[in-house]
Structure formats: C-alpha cells, structure tokens
Amino acid sequence: xxxxxxxxDLGGTKIEAIVVDAKNNVRGSARHPxxxxxxxxxxxxxxIAALSEAAAQAGTDTKALVGVGVGSxxxxxxxxxxxASARNLPGWEGSFALGNTLTKQLGAPTFxxxxxxxxxxxxxxxxxxxxxxxxxxxxxxxxxxxxxxLGGEPYRGRGGAGEIGHLVYKPGGRRCGCGNRGCVExxxxxxxxxxxxxxxxxxxxxxxxxxxxxxKQHEHFTSAVWADAVKKGDKLATQLIDGGVEAxxxxxxxxxNLLDIEAVIIGGGLGVRFGQEYVERIVxxxxxxxxxxxxxxxxxxxxxxxxxxxxxxxxxxxxKPAAKKPARKPAARPSAA
Amino acid sequence: xxxxxxxxDLGGTKIEAIVVDAKNNVRGSARHPxxxxxxxxxxxxxxIAALSEAAAQAGTDTKALVGVGVGSxxxxxxxxxxxASARNLPGWEGSFALGNTLTKQLGAPTFxxxxxxxxxxxxxxxxxxxxxxxxxxxxxxxxxxxxxxLGGEPYRGRGGAGEIGHLVYKPGGRRCGCGNRGCVExxxxxxxxxxxxxxxxxxxxxxxxxxxxxxKQHEHFTSAVWADAVKKGDKLATQLIDGGVEAxxxxxxxxxNLLDIEAVIIGGGLGVRFGQEYVERIVxxxxxxxxxxxxxxxxxxxxxxxxxxxxxxxxxxxxKPAAKKPARKPAARPSAA
Numbered sequence: 001x002x003x004x005x006x007x008x009d010l011g012g013t014k015i016e017a018i019v020v021d022a023k024n025n026v027r028g029s030a031r032h033p034x035x036x037x038x039x040x041x042x043x044x045x046x047x048i049a050a051l052s053e054a055a056a057q058a059g060t061d062t063k064a065l066v067g068v069g070v071g072s073x074x075x076x077x078x079x080x081x082x083x084a085s086a087r088n089l090p091g092w093e094g095s096f097a098l099g100n101t102l103t104k105q106l107g108a109p110t111f112x113x114x115x116x117x118x119x120x121x122x123x124x125x126x127x128x129x130x131x132x133x134x135x136x137x138x139x140x141x142x143x144x145x146x147x148x149x150l151g152g153e154p155y156r157g158r159g160g161a162g163e164i165g166h167l168v169y170k171p172g173g174r175r176c177g178c179g180n181r182g183c184v185e186x187x188x189x190x191x192x193x194x195x196x197x198x199x200x201x202x203x204x205x206x207x208x209x210x211x212x213x214x215x216k217q218h219e220h221f222t223s224a225v226w227a228d229a230v231k232k233g234d235k236l237a238t239q240l241i242d243g244g245v246e247a248x249x250x251x252x253x254x255x256x257n258l259l260d261i262e263a264v265i266i267g268g269g270l271g272v273r274f275g276q277e278y279v280e281r282i283v284x285x286x287x288x289x290x291x292x293x294x295x296x297x298x299x300x301x302x303x304x305x306x307x308x309x310x311x312x313x314x315x316x317x318x319x320k321p322a323a324k325k326p327a328r329k330p331a332a333r334p335s336a337a
Numbered sequence: 338x339x340x341x342x343x344x345x346d347l348g349g350t351k352i353e354a355i356v357v358d359a360k361n362n363v364r365g366s367a368r369h370p371x372x373x374x375x376x377x378x379x380x381x382x383x384x385i386a387a388l389s390e391a392a393a394q395a396g397t398d399t400k401a402l403v404g405v406g407v408g409s410x411x412x413x414x415x416x417x418x419x420x421a422s423a424r425n426l427p428g429w430e431g432s433f434a435l436g437n438t439l440t441k442q443l444g445a446p447t448f449x450x451x452x453x454x455x456x457x458x459x460x461x462x463x464x465x466x467x468x469x470x471x472x473x474x475x476x477x478x479x480x481x482x483x484x485x486x487l488g489g490e491p492y493r494g495r496g497g498a499g500e501i502g503h504l505v506y507k508p509g510g511r512r513c514g515c516g517n518r519g520c521v522e523x524x525x526x527x528x529x530x531x532x533x534x535x536x537x538x539x540x541x542x543x544x545x546x547x548x549x550x551x552x553k554q555h556e557h558f559t560s561a562v563w564a565d566a567v568k569k570g571d572k573l574a575t576q577l578i579d580g581g582v583e584a585x586x587x588x589x590x591x592x593x594n595l596l597d598i599e600a601v602i603i604g605g606g607l608g609v610r611f612g613q614e615y616v617e618r619i620v621x622x623x624x625x626x627x628x629x630x631x632x633x634x635x636x637x638x639x640x641x642x643x644x645x646x647x648x649x650x651x652x653x654x655x656x657k658p659a660a661k662k663p664a665r666k667p668a669a670r671p672s673a674a
Contacts, residue, residue: 075630085630146595148595150487150492155487156597157471157596157597157598157599158597158598158599158631158632160597160628160630160631161595161596161597161598162595162597163594163595163597163628163630164594164595166628167504167591167594167595168587168588168590168591168626169505169508170507170508171506171507171583171587171626178628178629178630179629180625180626180627180628180629181625182626183626246508250508251505253505254504254505254591254595255595257500257501257503257504258483258485258498258499258500258501258504258592258595258596259494259498259595260493260494260495260498260499261494261495261498262494262495288517288518289505289508289517289520290517291497291500291503291515291517292515292516292517293412293422293497293500293515294495294497294500295495
C-alpha cells in the first residue's frame, strides 16, 4: 500500500489540503474557504473537512495517512503544536492547541510550522529552489513573509527568523499591521495596500478597484483584483503596487546585503499572480541598494503555484515512517556474539 | 616548547599584532601605524615589522609560529589569501596576494579572513559572545561592519555576508562610501561622519572637532576626537553621533527582524569608545522597529577591547598543529590484520 501524507496550507482566505505519495505526487486535493467568523476550533473543523475530502479523492482516509503537515500563520510553536496570534484568522488572538486538535480528530500525527517556512521548504525541495543549498523565500501576499534555508536546513533563529516584511523601509513612515511604522509590509502587503486604497478612494481618488472586486464577488481586494486593476491601467492601483515593488526591492536589498545568499525565490499570492515581469521589477528596485562588493543575486519566481504551501506542509512529515513492530518471522541469529 | 600563534588586525589607521599561546594568553604585542602612502607591499612590510616585534617580545621568531591569522578589510578570498578593494588602505584598489607575501616573509603559514568576521570570532570565542551559540557582531568604526556566527560556525553566505552597514536606512538619502545612497554607514561610519562634519563646518557650522583633533595631533576625527567633542557638548558632533545611533538602531532592528538571533555584540572603535551607555541608546533606537512577535534581543558591548581584532585573527589558525612526521621510534605493530 502506498505511503501517503497530508499537507494543509492554512491561509487567511483559503485552506488548501492535499494528499501526496512518497514521491510527492498529489493524489488528492481540496480547497475550502477559511471561516471568517467563529474561532480556532471552527478553523480546525474546516481544515479537517478539506483534508478528509482530499483523502477521499486519493481513495483513502485521514486515519491511514502516515502524518499530516500544516503550514500556519501566526506564532507557531513547532514542538507543542500550539499556534498563537494568528491575526488574519477569526478569534485567534490567543493561543490554540491546533496540533493536538488535528491529531486527535484526523487520527494521524500532525506536524505544524510557520506557513512561510513551509512554503520556502516546498520551493527549496521541489520547486524553483531545487538547484541551491541556501535560499531566501519571499512571499508577497496579504503580508510580506520570508523563510530562510541555509546549507539545506531551515534557519529559524530563536523561532521567528525571516520577517523580511518587517525590515525597515521608511523609518517613521506608514503604520504597519504589526504596530510599527515604516515596515516593508506597510507599503507592500495586500492588507495594507487595501486599507490605503480604500482611504484614498474615500478621500476622492478615482479607482475601479471596488468595482472590479464586486464583479469578481470578492469581499477584499484579492491578488486577482489588483492584477486586473493594474492591467486595466487603474492609476491608484498602479501607483500603490509600484510603491509595493519599491518597498520590497529595498527590503530585499537589505536582506541580501546581510545574508549574501545563493538564491531568492519570490512567491505568495501577489508574487505568483504578477509573475516574472514583477520579479524583474523587484530586482531592478533592489539594484541601487545592493552592496557593490557582492556578486549579483539570483532571484526566481516560485514554481509550485497554488499548491506550493500545501506541498511544503506535506514535507514537514518526517520522510521515514515511524519504526514498525518487529516482523513476525524470527530474525536471523547474529553470526557471532 | 610552547605552541605560539600570531594574530594581525589590519586596520585603516593602525596595525595591531600579537603572539598568543595555546590558551590565547597574549605573550607579545605591537602596534604600528598603517602606511598612508605607497601600496599593498608597503602595508605588508609594516605588518611583518609589527608581528616581528610582537614575536621578539614573546621571546621567539615569526618562523617559530605555528601559524599567523590576519583580519583584513576589503574583499578577502580566504582560500587564495588574496585581498582586493581595500579602500581604506593606500593604493589597494586592485587585488594583492597578501597571504602568499606574508607566508613567505614570515616563514609561517598565514590564514586570512575579513577583519569584521575575525573580530566577531574573537568576541564569540573569548569575549562577550562566549555564552551564546549564534551572534551578530556589529562593529561601529571607520565603517559599520557585521559578522555572523550561527550555531557556533561563521556564516559567510557566498563570502561577503554581514554587511549590516549597508542595510538601507533612508532610501535615496546620504551618499555612502560604497557608492549607494542611504546606507546605515553613510549616517554612522566615522569616515562618513567626518566628511559630513567638515562640510558643515565649511558651510559655517560652529564646532570644536577640528581643534580637538589638532590638540590630539590626529589627522582625522578619530573615535577619541568624537568622544571628546560629544563629552564637551559640541553641538555638531552630538547631532551627528546621535544621527549615527539612530541609523545603527534602525539597521540593527532590520537585521534582528530577519535573523531573530540569540545575541548582538557591539564593538569597533566608536562602539568601544562610547561604551555601554551608547549600546543602550542603540537598543532604544532599535526598539520601535523590532518585530513585536519576537522575544527581546540581547545586545552586549564587546569585551576584548583593542586587541579583540588581533585575538580573533589568531583564532583563524587551526587549533591543531599540522600533522608531524612520524616519530623515529617504530610504531607498535597492529595486533591483527
């Protein structure tokens, strides 16, 4: 029987669940919207529903999985499986035992990591990061997150390394979701961009962002909404996205000057949606700030697409299945003492 | 006979040479001014003179040293021992085989690394970084340099990691010595501060910096000159140093948000001269920019003082002496095939 693993990418807007085999081929997948009301246990219930659906598609049951990996936003304690301060999820200001809850209800051991670290792992092992030993993953979406792999191993610092979205772009500048001022994310994260756009629209700026969102029946200015608006030449959207590119470029340059790392992989909802052209624009924005003594960096677009986060999560499950009971057949006797 | 090693810290204004024993006790030391004219071979000659003096003080000769470590500015190729683009040294724009030159003339194998990486290693092994496994060394002097140790090992990226002085502080701001604009170093490095101060004085700003430098017979505004001026309440000096503290604080916050590292050690000419009070001021400047999800950082003053760079350099010499020729006495025969 095939050894199957589960992977769940828990996002602010959707839950992506997959079941993969030992070669990381996707055998089943399901996407559920992330609950916008309730609390952590409602989110957990949706995760279980999504993974159960993916398992059924793969012709199995969650109980039969050797393990389930989860990439989660917020502050993740990988050892205990607790997740705290997941600000984009409903009622999740405190700490919740996500790991234990899932392990119990799925009937399979659960392994949780930060969503961005899981996404970076996915791109490193299976995607655009494959040729390299050390990579910086930069995820441009609702927020701006980063994951670091050094010499093949995830680098986590004291647990929270990689906050590239909170490198300082403009000291004393725009207020960030984290509470500080002038972070890269305050100028480039989708949530901050939407807040800024709605404020400008309220003040009289002309923009089709609201209209485009309505037409797509999206409550928020999703990546698709921003991409559409920019494509149509919407002035406000273009100006804000350009500002985001500039902020990411400066933050990326700072990160590269410090890390002098082999390769950068750019992913995330906006990153993937805007694609290669914007990867090149981010590099161009970084260039004037790159330390001249360093070799030029390698910056690539993430290649795993929408399932990258879930694939990275599935990779959190240890490769070797847990030690099995000894076989019934008696072992050969050792030839000498 | 004692196993002795040499260490040379090659700085922009002085060359510090020491001879240490196996327990890193300093057995001899000498300080020579760095030549301000000529080229790399003149600098090498001064290095040899300084180390020879230190060796004589230790009752030995450079030929008897098991190895000599060198911390050098510029772009250092540790494998070949070549040093390029050492902008603070005379006629050193190109590449020079410093390692081979020293090895030949000293009669002992030479090991070269970046000066800041050597300084970080010194503090990590013998100084303020001793209790930690991962540290960021921040050296505030002529420039602003950084060295990184992760899990006990130097982290060099592609060779040039740690350029914390070139993290972006103000995009498009003051011109930096590296050619870019708005780097931390452009606001905090002693060379940039002197350029800015002389410009302001020329424009009519009142300051005692020139007078203090003359009195000390220092051609440049050294760390001692800046410290004196600030102590005496010199307005321009205070304002510029305060600006430097702010820039370093912001850069440090960006570095910490990315690395989430165990400890930071602040050294360098200005860092050591201004001492603990300014370490606290740098931390206060960083605080509004630190990612709220991270634990508070540990930031300490370097503890090795003036010899820190040379001690770190001496640590570059491999701990075990090279394999010796087999002893004359025949080896015991192996008991079985």
